[in-house]
Amino acid sequence: MSAPAARPHPPLTRYALVDVDSCFAACERVLHPGLVGRPVVVLSNNDGCVIARSQEAKALGVAMGTPWFRIATWADRHGVVARSSNYELYGSLSRRIMEILGEYTAFLQVYSIDEAFLLLRGTLPELLGTARRIRARILHDLGMPVSVGIAPTRTLAKLATHGAKHTPALGGVASTDCYSPEQLRAILATTPIGDLWGVGRRLEKRLRARHLQTALDLSLADPHRLRSRFGLGVARTALELRGVPCVEIGSRDAARTGQVMFSRSFSTPVTTSSEMHQVLSVYAQNVTRRLRAQGSEAGSVWAFAATSWYVQPVHQIADAVAVQPRTDDPVTVLRAALGLILPRMIPEKRYVRAGISLGDLAPAGRQPVLEPFAVDPRGSQVGALIDEVNAVAGKPVIGLGYAALPSPPDWQMRREMRSNRGTTHWDELTTVRAG
DNA sequence: TCTGGGGTCCTAGGACCC
DNA sequence: TCTGGGGTCCTAGGACCC
Numbered sequence: 001m002s003a004p005a006a007r008p009h010p011p012l013t014r015y016a017l018v019d020v021d022s023c024f025a026a027c028e029r030v031l032h033p034g035l036v037g038r039p040v041v042v043l044s045n046n047d048g049c050v051i052a053r054s055q056e057a058k059a060l061g062v063a064m065g066t067p068w069f070r071i072a073t074w075a076d077r078h079g080v081v082a083r084s085s086n087y088e089l090y091g092s093l094s095r096r097i098m099e100i101l102g103e104y105t106a107f108l109q110v111y112s113i114d115e116a117f118l119l120l121r122g123t124l125p126e127l128l129g130t131a132r133r134i135r136a137r138i139l140h141d142l143g144m145p146v147s148v149g150i151a152p153t154r155t156l157a158k159l160a161t162h163g164a165k166h167t168p169a170l171g172g173v174a175s176t177d178c179y180s181p182e183q184l185r186a187i188l189a190t191t192p193i194g195d196l197w198g199v200g201r202r203l204e205k206r207l208r209a210r211h212l213q214t215a216l217d218l219s220l221a222d223p224h225r226l227r228s229r230f231g232l233g234v235a236r237t238a239l240e241l242r243g244v245p246c247v248e249i250g251s252r253d254a255a256r257t258g259q260v261m262f263s264r265s266f267s268t269p270v271t272t273s274s275e276m277h278q279v280l281s282v283y284a285q286n287v288t289r290r291l292r293a294q295g296s297e298a299g300s301v302w303a304f305a306a307t308s309w310y311v312q313p314v315h316q317i318a319d320a321v322a323v324q325p326r327t328d329d330p331v332t333v334l335r336a337a338l339g340l341i342l343p344r345m346i347p348e349k350r351y352v353r354a355g356i357s358l359g360d361l362a363p364a365g366r367q368p369v370l371e372p373f374a375v376d377p378r379g380s381q382v383g384a385l386i387d388e389v390n391a392v393a394g395k396p397v398i399g400l401g402y403a404a405l406p407s408p409p410d411w412q413m414r415r416e417m418r419s420n421r422g423t424t425h426w427d428e429l430t431t432v433r434a435g
Numbered sequence: 436t437c438t439g440g441g442g443t444c445c446t447a448g449g450a451c452c453c
Numbered sequence: 454t455c456t457g458g459g460g461t462c463c464t465a466g467g468a469c470c471c
Binding site for chain 2: 043044045046047048049051065066067068069070072085112231232233249250259260261262263264265267268308309310353355414
Binding site: 023115198 | 467468469470471
């Protein structure tokens, strides 16, 4: 009796990682097609350093994190276009991508602004077909290029996506299922351990010191020993390389975490307590706006202010205080933050960053308040009112205390090269002229 | 002059309890 | 009075990610 013919393509359950190629640069090009083919870099807040680069900019050798002031002249000579970060635009385009991805799977995990994991089931040709359709669809509907990696685990899917991006012949889609075990071994053997998802600079150093140089070395090591020597994360990564799914991810969507933070560097240092008061007024409003947007109230306020990392020794003020009862009121948060920071400021210090973080979050309105402690039941309306007025106006026109100065204060964040928010603001819509 | 912001997860150590 | 193991919970800090 002859053995039944092997099914050439059994159905598989796989993770697909969809990753936008040079996301921020791609977003800038959506509304400015003139940027296509040119080297584009996107800068961090305050136009401080490079946080995203187009292929062309990478080819010119612009490194991630390069301080802009150091390459600005050089960049100009080489035709590099710099843009201030425009998170409103990127967020809006990201949401559209995620909506499209949702049509292809019942299990969508948005991992970051430009990456999402999809759980797909099908034969290998079906999976590859789906990935190609996703790619074509996003390119057609939004003008954004994406790469797709397919594998039995998230760690391998990351690796596959890396391959899809760097091997043009693959057409932007790669799956580990396309390779024989020997070929996969060869791929792992040429993957430096530091390139793996979950292995940063510190771990790379420690792993290399133990003669674990490549992804293959890690996949062959004993998980129990890895666990005791390097921790749970490394053991999991090793198992994932063997095809055993064991890395779970939390959503990076901030909406349901136990903490909300707003912090920024200043464009010029702050030295006086009246300026710091201004800063904290604005930050208290920003952080409580986020809190209200997610429908939470905070039970603790943490605030910090610090001098530059590049001027030693660093002087930092940081402390927390509990607030009872829980609140989303900017006035309460501001008062708490002022109490934590202002008394400890040292006069001649130049502060360059500050932030307010709210913790101990709970859904708004859940906590019953004992009557003797219900200080001002109407107080919490103030923040919501400010939000509403500013939303109607489309920009901050009113604010608490110093928070709505008619002209921007000296320390306010610099964003001199920001493109228009063409998908979210009527008065910044892109103009199209018929040729 | 000028160097990002906002998260998640894990671990170690201390307090406390039975 | 002294001795002990083994839980849970919390917090601070480290490492990583995009």
